[in-house]
Amino acid sequence: MELTSTGPWSDIIMRSFFVASSSTSEKPFYGSWNRLLNTMFPVDTIFEVVPQCFPPTISAHDSVDFVILLLISVDLSPVFIVEVKQPSEFTRNSKRQEADSQMRQRFLDIASELLIPVLHGVSVYGTKMAFYKYNKGANVIEPRRITPNVETLTDTAPREWWCWDILEVEGAAKFRQIIEDVKTMCSELE
Numbered sequence: 357m358e359l360t361s362t363g364p365w366s367d368i369i370m371r372s373f374f375v376a377s378s379s380t381s382e383k384p385f386y387g388s389w390n391r392l393l394n395t396m397f398p399v400d401t402i403f404e405v406v407p408q409c410f411p412p413t414i415s416a417h418d419s420v421d422f423v424i425l426l427l428i429s430v431d432l433s434p435v436f437i438v439e440v441k442q443p444s445e446f447t448r449n450s451k452r453q454e455a456d457s458q459m460r461q462r463f464l465d466i467a468s469e470l471l472i473p474v475l476h477g478v479s480v481y482g483t484k485m486a487f488y489k490y491n492k493g494a495n496v497i498e499p500r501r502i503t504p505n506v507e508t509l510t511d512t513a514p515r516e517w518w519c520w521d522i523l524e525v526e527g528a529a530k531f532r533q534i535i536e537d538v539k540t541m542c543s544e545l546e
Contacts, residue, residue, distance in 0.1 A: 364528035369395065373483055373523055382442040385482055386426075389440055392522070393426055396535045402430050402546065425462060428538075430545060433471040436538050437462055443482030446518065449511050455479050455486075456501075456513035463490045463497055472541040476534045479518070485527060486517040487534065 363370045372391050376384035390405060397403035408425040428436040439459055445451040459479045466475070470492050477488040489498045499517060504510040520527035 363523050364525050365392070365523070366395075370523065377443075377482065380442070380444045382440050382482070385440050385443070385480070389426055389438055389480065393428060393438065396532075397428055397436075402542065403435070404429050430471070430542050433469055433545075434466045434475060435472055435542055436535070437466075437475070437477040439477070439479050441479070441481045443484070446481040446484060446515075449513070452511075452513035452515070452518070455481075456517075459486075459488050460497060460501065463488070467492065467495075471545055472538075474537070474541065476538055478531070478534075480522075481518060483522045483527075484518040485520040485522055485531065486513075487520065487530065 365373075369388070369392055372388040373385075376388045378384075386407070390407065393405045397405060406427045406429055408427050426438040426440070427434055428438075437459075439455065439462065441451070441455050456479065459477055463475065463477065467490065470490075473492050475490040475492070477490070479486040479488065486499075490496070491498075502510065502512040502514075504512055520530055522528060522531060
């Protein structure tokens, strides 16, 4: 099967995401994101892409949620994170809320290991991205957490947070800009 790209990435990366998109599972996207991250953070540089697997959690609906995180590190210190989720679950408010909580937990868990002033992270449903940023000096995570109202249903992780698509020009540009910010911060570590 031949596929030619007109998207913001090379043909091989576009193909990888195209093939992954034919699945309802998040598993094929691990390879696509790993390929993209190893392209953005080449193996012959100071960066390492380190897949992390966290113990599964059982949701209120008794489904098992394996958490796969692609951690980019320099000298064992985290500099960027991508957490990949199943695209078919994006429409469920509860699943976006879980994804948001898991991202915030990752930032909390690795904040003390940071050698750079800002840690960027991306929560991903297939190709849809929500960008997170932890400022170490201010001890603040963006986007700000939405506090639920105890009297009403509150969407604490709105769809709009995942408005960027890695296969669209605007989403790819934003992703590249963040990667450049990360590389600039890391160049000061060398």
